[in-house]
Amino acid sequence: MKNPNSDFQSLLWANQGERPSLPRQLFKKGKFRMKVAITVWDEKISPVFDSAHKLLIADIKNEKIKKMSYQSFNPQFEARLTEDLSHFGIEVLICGAISEIHSTLIEACAIKLIPFIGGNVNQVLEAYAKGNPLGPSFLMPGCREDDSMV
Structure with a gap:
């Protein structure tokens, strides 16, 4: 029997797979x-995401986290959300579960969205900064390929 999460998993890996390939080349060039x-x-x-109120914003340069800051935000004000993310200069947003309306708004702003990620913020950020895909160990429960639907 095919795992119902496999299509989701393929989509998630396809989206993440785009990011590391190009930056790996750029990392070497500094x-x-x-x-x-x-x-x-x-x-x-x-x-x-829809009930989150704090963002960790990190500047990454050459696989190193150069600067981190925290910023309050309220995703319930959709019009303000896109303005805030653009104002902060966000290029990638990593989050847990997210509603369709918020994901659509974020992606419409040309921000790369990596949803359904869970775990320790510092470990996730460190892995992403090094160009590693956020694999199964960082996926939320129910989003892993080996999770079975009951």
């Missing part, structure tokens, strides 16, 4: 720079 935001709850990725 020219890679990116601004990444992660929704935060305590020291973990906020499990639901």
Whole structure:
């Protein structure tokens, strides 16, 4: 029996697969720079974007985290959300579960969205900064290929 999550998993890996290939080349040339935001709850990725209230914003240069800051935000004000993310210069947003309306708004702003990620914020950020795909160990429960539907 085919795992119902396999289509989702393929889509997730396809989206993440685009990111590391080009930056790996740029890392070698010393020219890679990116601004990444992660929704935060305590020291973990906020499990639901729609109810998150804090972003960790990190400047990454050549596989190193150069600067980190925290910013309050309210995703319930959709018009303000896109303005804020653009104002902060966010290029990539890593989060837990997210509603369709928010994901559509974020992607419409040309921000790369990596949803359904969970775990320790620092470990996720460090892995992403080094150009590693956020694999199964960082996926939220129910989103892993080996999770079975009951």
